[in-house]
Amino acid sequence: MPSGPEQSDQICWRGFQTVRLIRALLFVGLLLVPLTGRAANLPDADFSKLVAGLAGDGFDDKIAAIDGLGASGDSRAVAILKALTDGKLAATEDKQMLVEGDNGSFTDAVTGAPVTPAAEPDRIRVNNRLRGQIDGALSHLTLYSADPADRMSAAAEALHHPSLDGVPALDKALAAEKDKDVAAALKLARAAGLLQSPDAAQRLAAVDELAASTDSQVRGLLGELIGGHESDPKVIAAAKTALAKIERQLTYIEIGINLFQGLSLGSVLLLAAIGLAVTFGVMGVINMAHGEMIMLGAYTTFVVQELFRAFLPASLFDLYLVVSVPAAFLVAGAVGVALERTIIRFLYGRPLETLLATWGISLMLQQLVRSIFGAPNKEVANPSWMTGGFQIMGGFTVTWNRLVIIAFGFIVLGVLVLVLRRTNLGLHMRAVTQNRKMAAIMGIPTDKVDALTFGLGSGIAGMAGVALSQIGNVSPNLGTIYIIDSFMVVVFGGVGSLVGTLAGAMGLGVVNKFLEPFAGAVLGKILVLVAIIIFIQFRPRGLFALKGRSVEA
Amino acid sequence: MMQRTPLLTTKGWLVFIAAALVAAVLIPVLATQPAPGSIFRVPAYLVPLFGKYLCYAILALALDLIWGYAGILSLGHGAFFALGGYAMGMYLMRQIGTRGVYGDPVLPDFMVFLNWRELPVVWWGFQNFAYAAFMALAVPGLLAAGFGWFAFRSRVTGVYLSIITQAMTYALLLAFFRNDMGFGGNNGLTDFKEILGYDIQAPSTRLGLYIVTAVALGLSFLVCRFVVTTRFGRLLLALRDAESRVRFIGYSTTGAKLFVFVLSALLCGLAGALYVPQVGIINPSEFQPGNSIEVAIWVAVGGRGTLVGAILGALVVNFIKTWLTGAAPELWLFALGALFIVVTLAMPNGILGLVAQAKQWRRPPSAPIAETVHD
Numbered sequence: 001m002p003s004g005p006e007q008s009d010q011i012c013w014r015g016f017q018t019v020r021l022i023r024a025l026l027f028v029g030l031l032l033v034p035l036t037g038r039a040a041n042l043p044d045a046d047f048s049k050l051v052a053g054l055a056g057d058g059f060d061d062k063i064a065a066i067d068g069l070g071a072s073g074d075s076r077a078v079a080i081l082k083a084l085t086d087g088k089l090a091a092t093e094d095k096q097m098l099v100e101g102d103n104g105s106f107t108d109a110v111t112g113a114p115v116t117p118a119a120e121p122d123r124i125r126v127n128n129r130l131r132g133q134i135d136g137a138l139s140h141l142t143l144y145s146a147d148p149a150d151r152m153s154a155a156a157e158a159l160h161h162p163s164l165d166g167v168p169a170l171d172k173a174l175a176a177e178k179d180k181d182v183a184a185a186l187k188l189a190r191a192a193g194l195l196q197s198p199d200a201a202q203r204l205a206a207v208d209e210l211a212a213s214t215d216s217q218v219r220g221l222l223g224e225l226i227g228g229h230e231s232d233p234k235v236i237a238a239a240k241t242a243l244a245k246i247e248r249q250l251t252y253i254e255i256g257i258n259l260f261q262g263l264s265l266g267s268v269l270l271l272a273a274i275g276l277a278v279t280f281g282v283m284g285v286i287n288m289a290h291g292e293m294i295m296l297g298a299y300t301t302f303v304v305q306e307l308f309r310a311f312l313p314a315s316l317f318d319l320y321l322v323v324s325v326p327a328a329f330l331v332a333g334a335v336g337v338a339l340e341r342t343i344i345r346f347l348y349g350r351p352l353e354t355l356l357a358t359w360g361i362s363l364m365l366q367q368l369v370r371s372i373f374g375a376p377n378k379e380v381a382n383p384s385w386m387t388g389g390f391q392i393m394g395g396f397t398v399t400w401n402r403l404v405i406i407a408f409g410f411i412v413l414g415v416l417v418l419v420l421r422r423t424n425l426g427l428h429m430r431a432v433t434q435n436r437k438m439a440a441i442m443g444i445p446t447d448k449v450d451a452l453t454f455g456l457g458s459g460i461a462g463m464a465g466v467a468l469s470q471i472g473n474v475s476p477n478l479g480t481i482y483i484i485d486s487f488m489v490v491v492f493g494g495v496g497s498l499v500g501t502l503a504g505a506m507g508l509g510v511v512n513k514f515l516e517p518f519a520g521a522v523l524g525k526i527l528v529l530v531a532i533i534i535f536i537q538f539r540p541r542g543l544f545a546l547k548g549r550s551v552e553a
Numbered sequence: 554m555m556q557r558t559p560l561l562t563t564k565g566w567l568v569f570i571a572a573a574l575v576a577a578v579l580i581p582v583l584a585t586q587p588a589p590g591s592i593f594r595v596p597a598y599l600v601p602l603f604g605k606y607l608c609y610a611i612l613a614l615a616l617d618l619i620w621g622y623a624g625i626l627s628l629g630h631g632a633f634f635a636l637g638g639y640a641m642g643m644y645l646m647r648q649i650g651t652r653g654v655y656g657d658p659v660l661p662d663f664m665v666f667l668n669w670r671e672l673p674v675v676w677w678g679f680q681n682f683a684y685a686a687f688m689a690l691a692v693p694g695l696l697a698a699g700f701g702w703f704a705f706r707s708r709v710t711g712v713y714l715s716i717i718t719q720a721m722t723y724a725l726l727l728a729f730f731r732n733d734m735g736f737g738g739n740n741g742l743t744d745f746k747e748i749l750g751y752d753i754q755a756p757s758t759r760l761g762l763y764i765v766t767a768v769a770l771g772l773s774f775l776v777c778r779f780v781v782t783t784r785f786g787r788l789l790l791a792l793r794d795a796e797s798r799v800r801f802i803g804y805s806t807t808g809a810k811l812f813v814f815v816l817s818a819l820l821c822g823l824a825g826a827l828y829v830p831q832v833g834i835i836n837p838s839e840f841q842p843g844n845s846i847e848v849a850i851w852v853a854v855g856g857r858g859t860l861v862g863a864i865l866g867a868l869v870v871n872f873i874k875t876w877l878t879g880a881a882p883e884l885w886l887f888a889l890g891a892l893f894i895v896v897t898l899a900m901p902n903g904i905l906g907l908v909a910q911a912k913q914w915r916r917p918p919s920a921p922i923a924e925t926v927h928d
Contacts, residue, residue, distance in 0.1 A: 286712050288846075346898055351712045352626045353897040356853060359846050360893020367886035484723050484842065487716050522727050529724040533700075533717050537707040 042074050048097075048110050051080060055091035055124055062124075063133050070137025071169065078141050080109050081134050090121035143173045148182055155185035159217055162192035181391075188213050192221055200232040207235060211242030214249045222246070253396045258513045264402040266509025267409035268471070270502060271464035272482040273489035274413055277501040278457030279336075280490055282433050285344055285454065286355040289362035290486060291479025292369075293458045296335060297328035297465020298474040299369060302378045318383040321466065328462035335365075336458025340451045348450075362479065370476040377473040386470060405467045412463060413502060419456070420498075429453045492532050494542030503543055508532075558782040560775070569771075576607070577767040581760055597756045601831045604763040606871050607770050608828040613851045613867035614770070614860060615820035618777050620849065621858030622786065623813050624793030625710075629718030631845035632725050633693035633818040635835065637825030639729075640692055642742035642835040643676060644685030645753070649746050662744070663737045673735045682749055689826035690819050697818030698811065705807045705814070710796065719842045726840035741836025748830050759831065766827045770864070773820050777860050780816065789813060850889070853896045856903030865904060 042050070050072065053065025066084075069077040080099065083089040088100040089109065097109035098121055106115045126134070142154040151173075158166060170190040177183040187209065194206035207225075210218050222243045226236055272294060279287045287293075301324040308320040339361060347354040382401055389399035420426035428449045431439040440446050468478065485508075493504025508528060515524035539545065561569055580595055580603065587594040612634050619625045646661045655665040659672055678684045700721060704714055732738035751758040780786055788809055791799045800806050829835045838844075848867075855866025870892070877885045900907055 286715075343894060343898065352620075352715065353901070355626070355712065355715060356846070356849055357894045357897040360850075360890040360897075362890070363886045363893070364890035367883065367890070371883060480843075484720060488720060491713060491716055522731055526724045526727050529720050529727075533720055533724075534703070536709055536713065536717050537703040540707055540709045540713060 042072050044110065047072070047074055047076065051097045051109050052091075052095050054080075054084060054089065055095060055097065055122075059127070059130065062130060066130065066133045066137050070140045074141075075144070075146070076110070078138065081138055081141075083109070084124060084126060085131060085134050087123055087126065090117075090123045092117050092121045093119065140169070143169070143186075144176065148179045151177070151179070151182045152185055155182055155189050158189035159185065159192050159215065162189065162195065162221065164193050164196040167193040188215065188218065192218065195221060195225060200235055203232070203235050204238055207238045207242050211238075211245050214246060214253055216250070219243065219246050219250070256392070256396050258517075259510060260396075260398060260402070262510030262513035263406055263506065264509070265512055266506035267406040268468065269485055269489050269509055270409045270505035271405070271412060271467050272461070273486040273493075273501050273505055274409075274416060274498075275457045275459070275461030275464060276486045276490050277493075277496075277498055278416070278460065279454055280487075281496040281498075281501070282429060283450070283453055283457070284351065284433075285348075286351050286358065287344075287457070288355055288359040288483065289339070289365060289479075290358075290458075290461055291481070291483035292362045292365040293332045293336060293461035293479070294465040294468060294482055295369065295474075295476065295479040296332045296365070297462030298380070298469040298478055299373060299378070299465070300324060300328040300331045300462065301466045301469040302373075302380050302474055305380055318385055321383050321386070321470075324466045325463055328466045329459040330462075332462025332465070333455040333459030336461075337451045337455035339458075340454035344454065345447070345450060362483075366476045366479070373476070375476060377475045380469040380474050382470055401470050405470065408463075408467055409505075412460060413498065416456075416460065417498060425449075425452060429456075488529070488532050491536065491542055494544035497542070497544040500542055500544030507543075558786075560778055560782055569774075573767070573771050577764055577771070581764055584756075584760060597759070600756070600759050600763050602875065604759070604766045604831040605828060606868050607763070607766040608824045608831070609848075609851065609871055610864040610867040611766075611770050611773050611820055611824035611827070612848055613855070613863040614773055614777055615817040615824070616848050617852045617855075617857065617860055617863035618780065618820070619813055619817045620852060621860070621863070622781050622793060623789045623810055624796070625810060625814065626715045626849060627718045627814070627817075628715045628842060628845045628849070629722040630817070630821050630848055631842075632718075632722035632840055633697060633821035634825040634828070635725070635729075635837075635839035636693045636696065637689040637822030638829040638835040638839060639736060639742070639825075640679075640685055640689035640822070641826040641829045642745075643679040643688075643736075644682055645745040645748060645830060646742050647676070647680040648748065649744065652746050653744075661737070661742070663732075663740065664735070667732060669735075675735065686826065690822045693818040693822035693825075694815050697815045701811045701814040702807075705810045719845070722840050722845055723842055726837055726842075729837035729840060737836070739837065741834060742829075743834040743836070745830065745833055753830055753833070762827065762831050766831070769823060769827060773823070774860060774864065776816075777820075780813070781860070785809065785812075847889070850893050850896065852903075854892065854903050856905030859903075859905050862903050862905040869904070 050065055050068045053068065054062055056062050056065060066081065069081060080089065080097075083099045090098045090100060090106070092098065096115070096117075098106040098115055098117060099109050100106055100123075106117055106121070107113060108115050140154070142150045143158075145151050145154070158170060167190055170186055170193065174183060174186045174190065177186055191206040191209035194202050195210075197203055197206070207222070210222060222239050225239050226243065272291075275293060276287065276290050279285050279290065301321070304324045304327050305320050308317050308323075339358075343357055343361065344354060347357055386401040386404055389397050389403075391397050418426075420429065428439070428444050429452075431442070431444055432446050432449045432453075436446055439449075465478070468482070472478070489504040489508060490501055492508065493500030493502070511531075512524055512528055515527055518524075519527060536542075580600075583593055584595040584597065584600050612630065615633075616627065616630050619627060649661065651658050653662040653665075655662050657665050660669060664672070679688070700718075704717065709717065728734055729736055729741075730739055736742065745753050747753050748758065748762075751761070753759075781789065788799065788804060792806055792809060796806060825835075825839075847870075851866040851870045852863045853866065854870055855864065856862025870889075873888065874885065877888055896903065902909070
């Protein structure tokens, strides 16, 4: 943008010419509006006077009026300015301003009362120069919008086009601002503007303020400051320190984001793999239908959701997920018990045959679900308490559904450990896996324990399906996506070790996410697979291998 | 010294020659000689279909060699098959020349589409058939050698080996889906025009390819049969049944397993290279772990550790598949799934096992029990 010889000319020129209007507007705001004002509505008389100015004779009068409205922060101004752009604003003979409705009726622009004009009122014409001015005024008005999100974006806009001229307007908005986050953003924008101050002390203070930010925009501003138009060595030194601090912060944030996403992926892997850790790890059954147990859990969630929609009031809808967890556990667990009793129990000790038979089961379950529910994806809604998220630092947002899934993964693992260590069933399970014959001699019903163990593993897979339905599509081949990953986690962590499963899942999740920025999602995944294949060569029994003779069985 | 098992018994040779005559002579004659419309005429569309089945039979043979005899259940054999197929596909792509959509004499269409300027190094030489044929065997062979050396050296066995072979083919699946790998990404290689100067769509070329495949299957069978009837074959059986004991006696199990694994991969590469010109396309879906697992069921249906059973199983299951996916597509997965379950539960020795059982049943005491198969 070429710089005009005189400041005021330049202002008009920009307003006419560019879309980035906020600087100009903020400057005009400084000229026209008393600095002490709060962002409340103007007194009616003042407001009417400004609105009447829109019907002024020359374009300069109109511009002054538009800018006045823009800087006023008056919530009524938005509708009027919009009407003006649309050519729906008109003035009567006696300068009463009217807004034309869609059906040709008129209302008073200031009071909103319906008016029937005596004669046809004059429409106020706008040209491109005015339109530019109106756009700017409107975007400035959003600094006072009732919606914090609007105000936030207006503040961000101000930060992206910092100007010393805009500082007073930001001060004014800041004084009226009650939202903490928006206020912080406004302060940042204000400091960015103050960087252009002629007073070195002010610039220094601004640099200090900016140092607290993690916005990449701020990094750019400070970089410019150091690289170019700053002469005061003290300010430069401060800017350098601030820049270093910001860079450090940004690195931390990036690590934090990767870590969170890694944990999030890890918890998904963990949920998918815990059930397998029981059926494969504890029982030694290669259950290729494990993924389909997850899929059954996801479809159970879908069915529960539909039942809630159909039979229960909408206010209870958010609870459907809570009901889905035990429902999915029971459905998948029951299917697991049935499979164990009818097929798998004949195949103990023949792992490769088990693998093939369970693969057959998985094909049949997929086709069964496809026949019942159809091939297209089913939509499962997040309950309201799992939508949205919160910001920890600039650019680092934690979403609720991911957080809930991470927590859920750990809870499921914790409960499973308790079941295995503290209940009779857990005791029996461990006894049967360690020495089947001896357990039978001691009176443990090994058949029943086998069925229940397999049911437990399958039920946990079903609960994983509930979680997965919240972050992805529910489709008949949902399970095939996770089966290889699940096996990788269990084998990597060490078969038969729940700690290993946890370490494996989290390790793979985090490594995957840290690789992604360099290698891309797909290549990252390939690298992880190759790494596991190589890892298995050196530790064939995984990270947390069981020690002793039992491993050679 | 123990007497060496003959390659085939007299009866075996008779059956082999009869089958070879039917596959390599009778079917080609029936596909060309009787007048079109005659009930003896084999329709032209069936020839590449039969060719496809025979390729699958080679694949099943390869898996039976390592699973049935050495006890290594590889769930990554589809990867070796696909790699052989890609090598042949690359040759066929280079033969398209200026007949492609973009008419570039050197670059295949998808590379022009991706704005590539020159042929990647891995594609060099593939316009030469001999080189492509060599690579169709060498690439799967080298991959198997590298993978097998690592795996067998560190004694990754049984289920663990199955799982990592599956991870291997899954990793390759993901890799070949990427456009920047330079193998056509998602779409793979297709739209072939000619092979060795013959129009690839012409019935005569297809018949030729079919006969070559039939001969390749016959030779592969004889090679496998040779391997399993030598002393080395007995070592493999011993490995399958008691690996630790074999090692303690003083044999190098790593070398033995590696040899048979690589041989098996070479057969897969051969099958893949013959498969691609007959079906006219190769894409990453061939790497899907499910495909490799399906091969195992062909072998199991026919009868593990018999070689003949593998061929039989591949033919039977694929005939059923073709018929059922046409007649009642939604039933196919139920049928295949049920097949997996029934075969593992009720007929652990497959069709051949049932035949042997039936024979024994008719004249109980004398017949020796066939080689038993278990883990």
